[in-house]
Amino acid sequence: QQPVQSPQAVILREGEDAVINCSSSKALYSVHWYRQKHGEAPVFLMILLKGGEQKGHEKISASFNEKKQQSSLYLTASQLSYSGTYFCGTEMPGGYQKVTFGIGTKLQVIP
Amino acid sequence: NAGVTQTPKFRILKIGQSMTLQCAQDMNHNYMYWYRQDPGMGLKLIYYSVGAGITDKGEVPNGYNVSRSTTEDFPLRLELAAPSQTSVYFCASRPGQGRENQPQHFGDGTRLSIL
Secondary structure, three states, X not given: OOOXXXXXXXXXXXXXXXXXXXXXXXXXXXXXXXXXXXXXXXXXXXXXXXXXXXXXXOOEEEEEEOOOOEEXXXXXXXXXXXXXXXXXXXXXXXXXXXXXXXXXXXXXXXO | OOXXXXXXXXXXXXXXXXXXXXXXXXXXXXXXXXEEEOOOOOEEEEEEEEEOOEEEEOOOOOOEEEOOOOOOEOOEEEOOOXXXXXXXXXXXXXXXXXXXXXXXXXXXXXXXXXX
């Protein structure tokens, strides 16, 4: 079951904040967040394993609401280097660590 | 550590030809995956493996085959290539059961065009 991401695209000015949402119609075991630059492989940001868990480093953090079957990625005080496409990947309970990705959110940070 | 190595990086095939995309990892990971990514789209799971000799279908397995004879290698075979298989193919690996907090490690991808 492919997770649904929103918004599909967003343009920010440097220093602005953004939230990217990821939701599933099925119960989730974990949520993975990756960022991909054009022509490159996805780069791991974080995994959230438990409901309500929040993780983050520097100005990028994420939360996981197990009851609502959704996760949100928070980017604060955005930098030009944050530009790229953000993917959430979801893993179902007992799913052999099979990760299914959403279609991505394209984020562009402009000066 | 090389991580996940994919070869070739680029390839052009004619319709009907066959080829094998190679993927090797040196991290002793049990779980390995093949994804395809069409332009402007997300990653679609083709096949995955939880260990040597064990493979299973993902979301879009038609037109592909895999094998896993060793822990390190997970080749993807395209038989009778079709234009719809033009895509970027990513291989990934992950440690396995008991290490669920570990992410997938991706290779650099193989860009495949079928003309």
